[in-house]
Amino acid sequence: MNSISETDLIINPDGSIYHLNLRPEDIANTIITVGDPDRVEVVSKYFDKIDKKVSKREFVTHTGYIGNTRLSVISSGIGTDNVEILMNELDALVNVDLPTRTIKQEHTSLNIVRIGTSGSLQESIPVDSYVVSKRGIGFDALGHFYPTPTSSFSEAIQSQLNLDFLSYTSFGSEKLYDLLFDDKNPLYFEGNTVTCPGFYAPQGRILRYTPKQENLLQKFNQFSFQGSVLTNLEMETAGYYLFGELLGHEVLSMSAIVASRMTHQFSKNPEKHTESLIQQVLEKITGL
Template sequence: MKIKASELILNKNGSIYHLNLLPEQIAETIITVGDPNRVERVSRHFEKIEHKIEKREFHTQTGYYKGKRLSIVSTGIGPDNIDIVFNELDALANIDFKTRSPKERLTKLNLIRIGTSGSIQSEIPVDSFLISENSIGFDGVLHFYKSENIQDHDYARAFMEHLNWFEKKASPYVVPGDQELVAKLSSPGVFKGTTATNIGFYGPQGRVLRLALQDDSMNDKIASFSYKDSKITNMEMETSTMYGLAKLLGHRSLSMNAIIANRANGTFSKDPKKVVDELIVYTLDKLVE
C-alpha cells in the first residue's frame, strides 16, 4: 500500500516533515523530553554525538552513552505533540520512504520519557522519582484511533463513576506502560503509580488563577479514587498518549517522572533542575545496565 504524499509528508531532503529527520538519524532507544533545552542536558553525558537536528520545538541528538546508541527528541508540551512525534518516529523506523510503504520487517522502538510531574498523593514527596506503571488519559487523542482492544475499560468506567465525569469532556482511557521497561528502570526508593495525563496545565489540572472551574473538587476526587487497591499518583501532559500510541504501533514506552510539585501538600521543589538532572543520569545508567 503506497501512502499518499498528503499523509506521509517529506521535506525536500527526504526527511520526515516535523522532526526533520532521516531514518538513519535515530537509534532504536529514544529518550523524549518536553523542553528542547533539556536535550543538551541529556546529551552532555554522551561520549560521542553523531547527529544534531532542530526544527520548531523538535530538537534531536543521536549519540553514544557508555557504548549504547541513543537518541534524544524534544516533543514540546502536550498530547497533540506526542501524536506528531510518535507517528513520525514510527514512520522513520517502519516505513520505506522510497516506496512510501510499510516495511515487511518492523522495528520495535524503546521510547522513554524523562519529564517533570506533580504528585497528588501526600506521601509522594517533591524531589522523588516516579515510574508510570499505568496511565489514565483525559486528552482524548487515543479515541481517534482504533484502540478499544488496548484500553482497560473497567478501570475507566469506575473512574468516571467516582468523579461523576462531565459528559462534555473527553472520555478517560487507561493504558499500562511496558512491563519490561518498568522492571528494567525500577529501583528501591523509586515510586510507581498511575499517571494522569491532562490536556492543559491550568484548568485541566485544577489550577485556578482568574477562571472558575467546571468541577472545583476534581483533584480531590481524583486523589481519593482507588481501583483494585491502586491510586492515581501524579499528573502531567504526555504519558497516556505515549503509552496508547506506542502500544498500537508495536513499540515499548515508559514515563520517568521527576516529582517537582506536591499538589496535596502545596509544596514545590526548591531546586527542580537538580532533580531532573539526577533523573537523567539515573535513567541513562539503567538503560545501559
C-alpha cells in the same frame, strides 16, 4: 503493496520526515524523550560522542553514543498533540520505507523513555521523588481518534469523578519498567499517571475563573479502584502509552516530582532533581 499518499506521509525534499526533520539513519533504536527542548542537551552532555543535531519547531534531536550504545534524545514540547506527531513520525522512520512509502515487512520496535516533570496527587509521594508510570490515563482527546481498549479503570474514574467524558487507559512497557524502576530507592513510586490536556484547570489549578469540574484535585486524590490510586499529573504519558501499544514500541514514562499538589510544596531545585533522574536512567539504559 499500497503506498501511503504524499499528503498522509509528508517527506521533505531532503528525504527527512515532515516535522521531526529526521532521516531514518538519524535516530537510534533507544530514544529518550523530554518535554523541554533545553533539556535535550542536559541529556546529551553525558554522551561520549554526538554525531547528529537537528532541530525544527519544538522537536530538537541529538543522537550519539555512550560507550557502544547508540542513543537519541528528542524533545516533544508540551502535550499529547505533540506526542502524536512524534510517535507517528518515529514509527514511520523505522517501519515505513520512505522512498516507496510502503510499510516494511519486518517490524522494528523502538525503546522510548520519557523523562519529564510532574505534580504528585498523594501526600505519600513527596516532592523530589520519582514516579514510574505503569498506567497512563488520558483525559485528552486522542482516545476519540485512535483505537483504545475499554478500561474498567477509566470507567471507575468517570463514575467516581462524575465526569461527562471517558478517559482512555494504556500501559507502559514491562521490560523497561523492570530495567528502570529502582526498587531499592524509597523515592521511587509506581504510577497511575493522569495525562491532562492542560496545566491549569485540567490539573485542578484555579486562577481567574470558576472551573467546570469542582474539587477536581480532591477527587483525583480520593479516587481508588481495586486497591490502586491516582499518583500524579502531567501532560504526555497516556499519549506515549497509546502509541506504544498501538504501534508496537516499548515505552516508559518516568517523572521527577517537582510539585506536591496536596501539600502545596514545590521543589527547591527542579532542574537538579530532573537531572538526577536523567543520570539514573542513562546508567541503566546503556545495556539495552
